[in-house]
Amino acid sequence: MADGSLSQFKATLARKKARKEKSQGKFDRKKFGFTNSDAPTECNFPKLSDSELEKVKIDIRTKAKSERRREYVLFVLLLIGVLGLLLYLNG
Numbered sequence: 001m002a003d004g005s006l007s008q009f010k011a012t013l014a015r016k017k018a019r020k021e022k023s024q025g026k027f028d029r030k031k032f033g034f035t036n037s038d039a040p041t042e043c044n045f046p047k048l049s050d051s052e053l054e055k056v057k058i059d060i061r062t063k064a065k066s067e068r069r070r071e072y073v074l075f076v077l078l079l080i081g082v083l084g085l086l087l088y089l090n091g
Contacts, residue, residue, distance in 0.1 A: 048056065
């Protein structure tokens, strides 16, 4: 019985080692220039006044609205083209 429990213990250690290697990844992170992901990212955004912030928000909203409109028109044209092609092939 003692041999069985020793082999089970060795198997447990092997599984633990395999899990550790899998979690650490295949390659050496220091060699490939990975940085610590736990460090907070620093962004140097300019400080804006309330009026400037509102202008930026309005600008972003108008750009998003025009982009949505452009995508909608493209979708409608594509849908018309596909439907026309289907009618042409069936007709």
